[in-house]
Structure formats: structure tokens, C-alpha cells
Amino acid sequence: MVVETIFQGRDNTFSLRLTRAGVAENLSAVNKYEFVITDLRTITDQAVFVERGNGIVEINIGSQFLPAEVGSYKAYLVTFDPVNVNGVRWPDMKLKVKA
Secondary structure, rough: OOEEEEEOOOOOEEEEOEEEOOOOOOOOOEOOOEEHHHHOEOOOHHEEEEEOOEEEEEEOOOHHHOOOOOOEEEEEEEEEEOOOOOOOOOOOOOEEEOO
């Protein structure tokens, strides 16, 4: 399982490389992202997601957390495109939010 650590209130970014059968996913058709943090919230602000090519999505969400939300969470990314209008759910990851 992928583990990412970010710091609450900071402009932290982390990158996820989306692959299917070992091949980088083509993200050119993706028109929406959601980052679901289990038992906390779903982040839908498209400004926090940046496509970097070769299947890489950079996510900047450190500033989205309050001091009381420091801790460990299970999270996952969902991508949407014209063919997958209900979204493609990517594998779980562990997100650590530190002070």
C-alpha cells in the first residue's frame, strides 16, 4: 500500500502514478478528480490536482487540513472521463497528516 505524508496547513504535494497492468494511464480524457479521505471528507477542488504526464497526478492538499485533523487515514483517488462517468476508483493508500 502506498503511504504518503503531508503536513497540516502547508503547501505539501505528493504524486500518484496511475498504472494499469504496469502501463502508465493516459490521463488526457480525465475531466474531474476526487480524493476521498475515508471517514473525513472528499476533496473535489480541481485546483489541487495537476497532471504531470506519464500517468502522474500531483495532489496539493496540506492546506485543506485543520490542526484537529492530524492523524492517519485511508484514502483513494477517483478519476472521471466521458467514458467512465461514474468514475474509476484507484487503489487505497495511507495518508499521514502531521503537524
